[in-house]
Amino acid sequence: MASFPFVLQAHQGNHQVELVYNGQQLEFDGLSLDEPKQSSSCLPCGPSSAFAGGHRIIKTVEILNIDIEHEDSLVLSVASAKNGPTKESVLERLVFQVRDKANAVQWQSNVLSHVYKDIKKGRHFKVLVNPFGGQGHAKKLWETIAEPIFKAAGCTYDLTYTTHRYHAKEIARDLNIRLFDAVVSVSGDGVLHEVINGLMERPDAIAAHKLPIGAIPGGSGNALSYSLLGEDHGSHVTNAVLGIIKGRAMPVDLCSVTQGQNRYFSFVLQSFGLVADVDLGTEDMRWMGEARFTVAAVGKLLSQQTYPCEISYIPVETNVDKIRAEYNYRRQQSVVWADQTHDELDQSHPTIVDRFGGVNAQLNKSDGWVTDSEDVITAVGAKLPWISKGMLLNPASTPNDGLIDLIVFPKGTGRMNGIQIMLGTETGEHIYHDKVRYMKVKAFRLTPKNESGFISMDGEHTPYSPYQVEAHPGLISVLSIEGRYARSMRE
Ligand SMILES: Nc1ncnc2c1ncn2[C@@H]1O[C@H](COP(=O)(O)OP(=O)(O)OP(=O)(O)O)[C@@H](O)[C@H]1O
Numbered sequence: 001m002a003s004f005p006f007v008l009q010a011h012q013g014n015h016q017v018e019l020v021y022n023g024q025q026l027e028f029d030g031l032s033l034d035e036p037k038q039s040s041s042c043l044p045c046g047p048s049s050a051f052a053g054g055h056r057i058i059k060t061v062e063i064l065n066i067d068i069e070h071e072d073s074l075v076l077s078v079a080s081a082k083n084g085p086t087k088e089s090v091l092e093r094l095v096f097q098v099r100d101k102a103n104a105v106q107w108q109s110n111v112l113s114h115v116y117k118d119i120k121k122g123r124h125f126k127v128l129v130n131p132f133g134g135q136g137h138a139k140k141l142w143e144t145i146a147e148p149i150f151k152a153a154g155c156t157y158d159l160t161y162t163t164h165r166y167h168a169k170e171i172a173r174d175l176n177i178r179l180f181d182a183v184v185s186v187s188g189d190g191v192l193h194e195v196i197n198g199l200m201e202r203p204d205a206i207a208a209h210k211l212p213i214g215a216i217p218g219g220s221g222n223a224l225s226y227s228l229l230g231e232d233h234g235s236h237v238t239n240a241v242l243g244i245i246k247g248r249a250m251p252v253d254l255c256s257v258t259q260g261q262n263r264y265f266s267f268v269l270q271s272f273g274l275v276a277d278v279d280l281g282t283e284d285m286r287w288m289g290e291a292r293f294t295v296a297a298v299g300k301l302l303s304q305q306t307y308p309c310e311i312s313y314i315p316v317e318t319n320v321d322k323i324r325a326e327y328n329y330r331r332q333q334s335v336v337w338a339d340q341t342h343d344e345l346d347q348s349h350p351t352i353v354d355r356f357g358g359v360n361a362q363l364n365k366s367d368g369w370v371t372d373s374e375d376v377i378t379a380v381g382a383k384l385p386w387i388s389k390g391m392l393l394n395p396a397s398t399p400n401d402g403l404i405d406l407i408v409f410p411k412g413t414g415r416m417n418g419i420q421i422m423l424g425t426e427t428g429e430h431i432y433h434d435k436v437r438y439m440k441v442k443a444f445r446l447t448p449k450n451e452s453g454f455i456s457m458d459g460e461h462t463p464y465s466p467y468q469v470e471a472h473p474g475l476i477s478v479l480s481i482e483g484r485y486a487r488s489m490r491e
Pocket residue numbers: 130131132133134135162163164165166167186187188189190191192194218219220221222459
């Protein structure tokens with residue numbers, strides 16, 4: 001293999017340009033101070049400082065494709081952060097003229113083989129778009145932003161617009177998984193919940209759980225996108241698509257929930273009390289848009305409403321400082337991809353095994369169960385740090401620590417503390433509040449002690465009856481460039 005740097009002499013009009021790829025990034029030297037000939041099919045392009053001094057840098061991860069068109073045009077397709085690191089990346093087509101085609105072909109081959117090292121180039125996706133997701137914007141987001149980037153990267157897809165509730169679940173259940181490199185959803189978390197539950201219902205769930213999932217934010221709650229891309233980029237379609245084209249399969253734990261005779265799979269959260277009420281009990285406030293959640297939560301905190309229940313859990317760590325230290329330690333460790341793991345389902349057993357029994361089993365004392373019987377304001381188990389924009393409820397959540405983050409706001413918090421805690425959820429600082437209990441657990445069981453109310457599994461309404469949650473390590477995989485969620489806790 002040729003050694004770095006890979007250098008190519010090219011032209012833009014009368015300007016000579018040197019394209020230098022060093023394994024980390026592509027640098028253009030000698031660019032015209034005017035922007036090069038390009039087209040952008042995403043966002044309007046603002047003035048770019050990236051061209052200052054005739055020099056521009058494009059990171060390896062931002063390079064989608066390099067084509068040689070006609071005899072002398074080298075076309076670079078990139079999704080770059082040209083408008084600033086917190087702005088949505090932009091699809092660009094940069095065109096250069098080359099005089100020595102053979103040389104250009106060699107350069108193209110050298111660069112692309114490095115850009116797609118360990119990643120299949122030209123993936124084939126099953127794409128699901130919920131035309132009603134996110135107040136009806138998902139279809140437009142697909143057509144105007146996502147689809148052109150997939151095409152520019154040479155990816156192909158089989159597209160379905162979901163036509164009814166549970167359509168995504170039916171598709172995932174019946175999908176010929178060997179045909180696709182991943183299943184991609186342009187939606188909120190509701191459709192992803194259906195996809196995961198559809199995959200897990202299959203007789204070949206053992207194989208199906210290996211099919212990676214790609215999330216493009218197109219709903220009103222995009223918890224997975226926010227968790228993968230962080231607060232700044234969680235709603236940015238281009239960044240999400242880049243992660244799907246250039247990401248690898250990251251193993252992600254999945255919560256299995258037993259309730260009555262049923263089993264659900266939950267990848268975001270299982271909520272009881274205030275958080276469930278705000279999620280499911282505010283349909284009549286939909287006209288307020290996203291503000292409905294804040295208005296409802298403030299109202300409930302001021303009313304000091306509490307919810308009687310019994311919570312049992314198997315604690316692993318209950319000290320927030322130690323949880324943070326472990327979080328930071330884990331971030332120092334090298335990333336493990338799904339194709340490098342041997343999870344429990346690869347072994348001999350054909351179905352999910354509940355290590356701690358289901359909800360109807362007696363709690364086994366030797367497992368270390370602890371039981372609290374007191375009213376709470378809310379109790380939430382979760383596997384994602386962000387549950388929506390501006391709501392970093394479980395900052396220590398990581399994709400694959402095999403544990404559930406359990407957060408409890410006990411009764412008697414008081415109105416002022418309640419508001420302080422709520423404000424803290426924007427940055428995740430609420431977990432340090434002395435009225436909040438935040439812990440890492442292996443499993444938990446919640447038994448409501450009143451007649452009726454709301455329990456939410458990933459935003460889905462489930463019966464108001466006891467449920468037990470256990471995390472199954474690495475049961476699904478999600479396409480990710482970083483191999484971890486965006487940083488959600490301070491160092
Ligand atoms: N064509 C359709 N008609 C009605 N419901 C649908 C359709 N397609 C999908 N759904 C349902 O829409 C629900 C919400 O979908 P999605 O995940 O896209 O958004 P969300 O963020 O959860 O919520 P929101 O609808 O508020 O954006 C899912 O539970 C899914 O079953």
